[in-house]
Amino acid sequence: MPELPEVEVICRGIVSHLEGRRIAAARIRNPALRWPVAPDLDQILRGAEIGQVTRRGKYILLDCGKGTLILHLGMSGSLRLLPAATTTPAGKHDHVDLVLDNGVILRLRDPRRFGAMLWAQSDVMQHALLAQLGPEPLTAAFTGTLLYRRTRGRRASIKEVLMNSRIVVGVGNIYANEALFRAGIAPTTPAGRLGAGRCQKLVQAIKVTLDLAIQAGGSSLRDFTDSDGNPGYFQQQYWVYGRAGKPCRSCGTAISQIRQGQRSSFYCPHCQNK
DNA sequence: AGTATCTCCTGCGTGC
DNA sequence: TGCACGCAGGAGATAC
Numbered sequence: 565m566p567e568l569p570e571v572e573v574i575c576r577g578i579v580s581h582l583e584g585r586r587i588a589a590a591r592i593r594n595p596a597l598r599w600p601v602a603p604d605l606d607q608i609l610r611g612a613e614i615g616q617v618t619r620r621g622k623y624i625l626l627d628c629g630k631g632t633l634i635l636h637l638g639m640s641g642s643l644r645l646l647p648a649a650t651t652t653p654a655g656k657h658d659h660v661d662l663v664l665d666n667g668v669i670l671r672l673r674d675p676r677r678f679g680a681m682l683w684a685q686s687d688v689m690q691h692a693l694l695a696q697l698g699p700e701p702l703t704a705a706f707t708g709t710l711l712y713r714r715t716r717g718r719r720a721s722i723k724e725v726l727m728n729s730r731i732v733v734g735v736g737n738i739y740a741n742e743a744l745f746r747a748g749i750a751p752t753t754p755a756g757r758l759g760a761g762r763c764q765k766l767v768q769a770i771k772v773t774l775d776l777a778i779q780a781g782g783s784s785l786r787d788f789t790d791s792d793g794n795p796g797y798f799q800q801q802y803w804v805y806g807r808a809g810k811p812c813r814s815c816g817t818a819i820s821q822i823r824q825g826q827r828s829s830f831y832c833p834h835c836q837n838k
Numbered sequence: 839a840g841t842a843t844c845t846c847c848t849g850c851g852t853g854c
Numbered sequence: 855t856g857c858a859c860g861c862a863g864g865a866g867a868t869a870c
Contacts, residue, residue: 566864567864596847598846598847598864598865598866622864622865636864636865637864638846638847638863638864638865639847639848639862639863639864640847640848640849640863657848674847675847675848675849676846676847676848676849676862676863677846677847677848678846678847678863678864678865679864692866693865693866717839717840718840718841719840719841720840720841720842724841727864727865728865729864729865736863736864737862737863737864738863825841825842825843826842826843826844826863827862827863828861828862828863840870841869841870842868842869842870843867843868843869843870844866844867844868844869845865845866845867845868846864846865846866846867847863848862849861849862850860850861850862851859851860851861851862852858852859852860852861853857853858853859853860854856854857854858854859
């Protein structure tokens with residue numbers, strides 16, 4: 565499940581292969597993603613030169629001059645770069661190939677189809693999917709003060725609020741759990757009850773958690789031309805995520821698992837007090 | 839505006 | 855070995 569760190573690493577991995585290249589063709593094999601891939605995408609993209617490749621939240625943005633291609637990997641999406649000479653047959657979940665002018669293919673696979681490939685004609689930041697997004701967690705714009713301000717009066721749990729992309733982008737279930745552990749805050753704490761100090765601490769924990777994950781990913785995969793196919797998401801040692809019943813790595817207490825908003829939360833009842 | 843619930847989808851693990 | 859089932863999850867849509 566690509567979260568922000570995975571998307572960031574993927575972005576870094578594909579940038580040098582894409583920037584400055586022209587798109588020779590877009591082959592749509594299966595348009596059924598979260599939203600259907602535009603049937604005329606090939607006509608739109610053919611000949612377009614890819615400018616900057618950037619990330620906003622979990623969206624990957626390919627600037628194509630006359631517009632922007634928006635990619636989202638959803639839950640199970642992956643991108644692979646197939647070297648020019650290879651003829652890797654497309655699998656049943658390979659939705660789109662972007663063929664570059666040097667023959668390299670950028671292939672989007674997404675078995676669960678929660679991902680997206682959309683064309684934004686005008687200012688991409690004004691696109692409905694991007695316009696309402698909160699700050700990037702790894703920038704100076706995301707501060708304890710901001711989180712404090714944005715959580716006042718909120719009765720929803722801090723865990724659910726963290727996963728709201730209008731508050732801050734890129735914090736999914738895994739890293740929400742991990743960051744709350746690092747900050748020593750119980751996931752069930754009502755967001756509005758957090759004081760300024762704990763907001764500060766939580767923001768710091770989010771930044772560190774995401775940073776470490778990016779470092780782990782950046783070192784474990786450097787290229788997406790892996791012809792064997794699996795770019796894979798990096799495996800990390802989690803403090804609490806997926807560790808229900810196992811001993812807390814810090815104090816040994818059994819990790820608890822609860823449901824919050826249809827999602828699993830994991831926490832250490834000793835290290836994360838209310 | 840904030841909150842709660844539903845929804846999309848397939849692969850995998852579990853229990854029988 | 856095979857089947858039914860529950861679960862996983864990003865985030866938009868919908869209804870209060």
